[in-house]
Amino acid sequence: MKLPEKGEAWPALEEALRDAKARDHSWRKGRMAVFFYYLDEELERIGQDAYRLFWTENHLGAGRAFPSLAKLEGEVVSMALDLMHAPEGAGGTMTSGGSESIFLAMLAAREKSGAVGGNVVMPDTAHLTFDRACWYLGLEVRRVPVGADRRGDVAAMAAACNEKTVAIVGSAPGYPFGTVDPIRELGALATERGLWLHVDACVGGFINPFLEGLPDWDFAVPGVSSISADIHKHGMAPKGASLLLVRDEALRRFHRFESRAWARGLYAAHTAQGTRPGGAVAAAWAVMRFLGRAGYRDCAERVMRARATIVAAVESIPGLEALPGNHAILVYRSADPALPIAAVADGLERRGWLVSRQVEPEGIHLHLNPLHAEVAEEYAAALREAAAEARRTGVARPKEEVRAY
Ligand SMILES: Cc1ncc(COP(=O)(O)O)c(C=O)c1O
Structure with missing residues (x-):
């Protein structure tokens, strides 16, 4: 692209920006646990x-x-x-x-x-x-x-x-x-x-x-x-x-x-x-x-609620285990070779979640924020489906280098 000789009108530019953004992963639905933090529309405004x-x-x-x-x-x-x-x-x-x-x-x-x-x-x-x-x-x-x-x-x-x-x-x-x-x-x-x-x-x-x-x-x-x-x-x-x-x-x-x-x-x-x-x-x-303190306390409660829901889902799936911890960051992995965690991650991605992969031990990494409290049940359901599918097919796509972010 070259700098235009004559400036362009804002409505067209706005539309182009919105269009560009439409191809991004939608954090608004909470289907990623990295890169963003969100409480609600009021705080956004x-x-x-x-x-x-x-x-x-x-x-x-x-x-x-x-x-x-x-x-x-x-x-x-x-x-x-x-x-x-x-x-x-x-x-x-x-x-x-x-x-x-x-x-x-x-x-x-x-x-x-x-x-x-x-x-x-x-x-x-x-x-x-x-x-x-x-x-x-x-x-x-x-x-x-x-x-x-x-x-x-x-x-x-x-x-x-x-x-x-x-x-x-x-x-x-x-x-x-x-x-x-x-x-x-x-x-x-x-x-x-x-x-x-x-x-x-x-x-x-x-x-x-x-x-x-x-x-x-x-x-x-x-x-x-x-x-x-x-x-x-x-x-x-x-x-x-x-x-x-x-x-x-x-x-x-x-x-x-x-x-x-x-x-x-x-x-x-x-x-x-x-x-x-x-x-x-x-x-x-x-x-x-x-x-204020009350608002931050509420955010922390939401994060921990999301964590509890997701940990419960992980622990209910035979073969998966959450690493010990009690914070906004949650890592889980598979202890069962018949349930490759990379295949579980692929299954989650097919269901619209952007997955942050852990290299050592191989696993899935989540950095939870308040919005995740609203979608934790949805995540749990997607995880159950992805795990069942991974156990059936057992294959993950060929390995590519994992990026931290
Ligand atoms: C523990 C910790 N320290 C430092 C950083 C770097 O922060 P920033 O990405 O804002 O530069 C991060 C980013 O995720 C982090 O998690």
Whole structure:
């Protein structure tokens, strides 16, 4: 396509966009458990309206032109710090997403430690975006096998640390299995060795506080230096909104860029972004205020209801088993060679579900959100049919490489 010489009329463009979208997988029906989060039309409208009110304001100008954005960001940060039991004097920054929050955390840990050629020690269930951040930053990644419970093995992590270690990482929860690492023990290790402990709560930040029976994971644990928490995941806000929270506001200087080495004077930012969408900040603020604790509690209940329905369906099918866990992320697999899980996944896809496949162990991965409570029975029925069909035919289509997303 070439840029048209003359602009085109909006109705035709809108139609073309709607037409393009019509070929996408329909998340509105809830038939996928990856990529999206949805509660209802009311929250959708609030997110969109708030975004639209600030659709072109630029957070880069928050200091001079748009003090509103500095205020809104400050309020988002303080609501999250309060939710995550941060002590007095803690601080934070809104970012574009979990990857940027994690990148900034690793940057800050590296800058604080001053170690040249440093390394970061993490359970091998940590999100691969840590490897990307370490690649950008020239840090070595030390992935340590998790224990049989698929949680970080603290003794093995301690053994993997050396004088070049700039940070250790725990996830609450990790993306592959939805397990929460032993953050309290990692906090003790970090304190003993004087290390930066980053807790990746990109998935968990806005749902953990409303789930029963989770191990401690937030700033209430001594030794936790920083937390990444995505408002655009279970925070239910439009995309482009995450947080990097730090135990002490003073730590933010370690991910602050500042220079005067050009003709335009001081350029300084705490984020990897320059221009930043004001809409993402305003929408996150509005969604958080609109939902409040009660709204998030309701979202968490819906997610866990969906999980219970799907786990019950999985466990009722001989041969299938759900991996242990109690979070929005659910993985199940087949323990029976006569029931290939890849064939079950194919059967679900034939029934209109977009399936997220797990590589190790081979299985099916679901990251549930509130909308799934409404379609969990439908999923259960499709699963029963797909499993019966897979047992009859026993063949899966030829293997192609599994994509995480
Ligand atoms: C645990 C965890 N950390 C980090 C990320 C990266 O977040 P983002 O995709 O917003 O960059 C994800 C994304 O799924 C995640 O699940």
